[in-house]
Amino acid sequence: MKCGIFLVYLILNVLKVSSESLSDFLVGNGRKYVCIHSYLSDLSAAKLIVRNWFAENEVYFSWNKAYQPCSKRSFNVFIMDDSLTGIENITLYLPDLTIRSSMIFVINSSSKTLENIRKHVRGFKGSSFFYVGLWNTSATIQYYQVITFLLNGAYVIQKLELDGNAKIIENYDLQGTEIVSQSLDWFPYFTIEANGTSYGYLIDLTSYCAKMFNFTYRSIVEPNNDWGMQSQFGKNLSGVLGNVIQNKVDMSLSLWVWNENRDRWVDFSIIGTDREQFCFYPQMPKIDPTLFLRPFTNDSWIAIALTSIVLVICAAIPMCIRYLNNSMGYKMISTSGWYFFVLLNAFYGGALTMFFANEPSFPFLSVQDVVDAYPSWSLKVQKGNEVFILANASPEKPEFQTLYDRLIDEPEKNLYSNYEDVLSEARSSQTMFHVFLRHFTGFLRQHPQQQGNLRTFARGRRQDVGIIFPKNSPLVPIFRLGIQRLRERGSLNFLSQRWDGSFKGETFQVDRMVLSGGQIILVYVLMGLGFSLCLFCLIIECFWKKVANSRPSKC
The missing domain is CATH 1.20.58 (Methane Monooxygenase Hydroxylase; Chain G, domain 1)
Structure with missing residues (x-):
């Protein structure tokens, strides 16, 4: 009995030192809601430990025997001794826990404890990111971060560095781990050659991050040339997006636009912003009865x-x-x-x-006017971007719902595959097309002869764009830190200037003002009406004269 009381007393005094350090760690990293799971053999001692845990700190905790689900906002601490009893069960739950929201805290650890943990992590199945705290006999705590990867079974155990406030100094060494990305050609962000060589804005960015965090990467192309856009609704999990959702690849190096549907299925590392807009080449209509009326307004x-x-x-x-x-x-x-x-x-x-010397005014004031002008004016959207037209639809913007219905009903007429085809069509007919500014300016940088007299219309609001990862991927905080550092150094601006280019489509002029017969048809109509009226008067006059001559004269 005395030995048991002495053991409890010893554990409480030992944990008072370790709990103070652990409390500093939790508070310093913004973790004030803690869920403690005990795997200690002495349950009575564990209850006393938890009762005295964080007594003088601003940390709110709940105690659970072994593993029980806690609130997602809670930080999970799994307490065990050097025997690591229960660690097999813990490793089953870690992939389901939010990254960086759990810790295995070992009491009275030895020099072999870390190696024993490494053995358990080596066979770990799943992607996770958690911490390990080792309290040793010298009453000090050493903290480590553990990152595991599902695809290649790799793992990384790295000792943490803390500042004076016990806050983690964020840094990563992935020790040469290979990361697999899947995408489709999307110049200037990602292009892959037949021999497997890839280049582009995101390739340069990932190369910087690879040097910064010591990892390698490999890019592959989706074999069916499918982006998998329907996957964001949880349906038909296929293509690039579907493979990311199902953890078949580590990430997708393409600029994906953030929206609420996608955020439910994948995680984003935001790189910048992009915006939608409509583009067109100014075209004189083939038949324009009102051409000579437009120099004056209706009033x-x-x-x-x-x-x-x-x-x-x-x-x-x-x-x-x-x-x-x-x-x-x-x-x-x-x-x-x-x-x-x-x-x-x-x-x-x-x-x-x-009127003829200056640029002609654009005949539309809104997208609604363009939609109503169909089929005189056609409005095309790139394949895969239909969802963004639907996202703009609302009771205040019914024109986008009308346009989306048209895209679904007649996709062959209203969707385009590449910029070359739609630009060629826009030069020869009254066609407006929907683009995302960053990608389109990159295309124009590669093909400057295509810009010509291109003009923009109905430019949309800015939207966040970035790389996507499987939900709860440990790579997300790593890439976010890398992008933040590149932005602070000015490297992102350098990459944008190198790959994105610039496009100013605010002014334009018609290549030539040569009026066709259809455009001056009003002159022909007026002249025709004038001649018809004269001919009618002539016929009436001849008829009247003939009638007058046929009457007998009076004596």
Whole structure:
């Protein structure tokens, strides 16, 4: 009995020192909600330990016998002695726990404890990221971080460095671990040659991170050339996105746009932002009846029409009354009408010259106008990006729902595969197409001759883009740290200037202003109506003369 009391007393005093250090570690790293799982053989001693644990610290804890589920916001601490009893059960749960949210804390560890833990981790099946705390007989604690990988079975055990506030000095050494990425060609971010050589913005970025954290990587292409966009809805897990979700690859080196659906299935390491926009080449319509009306606005034409009607009425009244034909009022009305015609002709001639000399105004004010102009104007979306059109659909933006329905009903007419095809079509017809700015500017950097007189329209808001990883992947904090360091050094700006290029599509001019017959059809229509009216009058006059001559004359 005395030995048992002495053992409990000894453990409590020993743990008072270790718990204070552990409390500093938890508080220093923002872990104030702790779930403790005991694997100690002496349960009564364990209860006393937990009761006195963190008594004087701002740490909230709950005690569990062995492993029991805790809140996701809690930090799990598994307490055991040097025998490591129960570690086999713990390793079964670690892949399901959030990365960096658990620790195996060993009391009275020996020089062989770390090697014994290494043996258990060596056969570990699953990706995880957890900590190990070893309290030894000298009343000091050594902390380690353990990272395991599912695909190649590799693991890394690295000693942690803490600052003066017991906060982890974040650094990683993956000890040459190979990481596998899957993607499709997406210049300028990722391009892979037939011999397996890859290059691009994300390849350069990953190479920097590989040197920084001592790992290697290998890029493979999805064999079916499928992005797997439906996988973000939990359906048809296939393609690149489906393989990432199912942990068949470690990550995907492509700029994936963050959205709520994808965030449920994969983790992101945000690199920057991107935005949607529509592009088009200004095209003169083949048949344009209103071409010669556009130098004046509709309000101007209404004012001209009303003024003309008033002048005609004022001139018609004196003509119907014979003694007013030579009156001063009639002459003033006639003079005013001719002055109005001369001034109108001068202003219209100047406006017409300016209209042809300057760039034509874009005939649409919103995407709704473009959607309503179908089929005169077609609006195309790149294959795989239909989901972003649907994401924009809302009761306030019904035009995007209409466009999405059109994409689903007639994909062969409204979807395009590559920029070369849609740019060729946009030059020869009234076609507008949807792009993401960063990728499209990279294409224009590679093919500068394609920019020409391209113009943008309806540029969207900025959206986060980045690399994707399987959910709860230990690589996420590693790449986030690497990207942060590259941003601080200015390397990300250097990579953007090297690969992204720049595109200013705000101004444009028509290559040539040569009017076709369809564009001056209004002139033909007016002239035709004039000749038709003259011909009609001539026929009536001939008929009337013939009738008049056929009447017998009076004696």
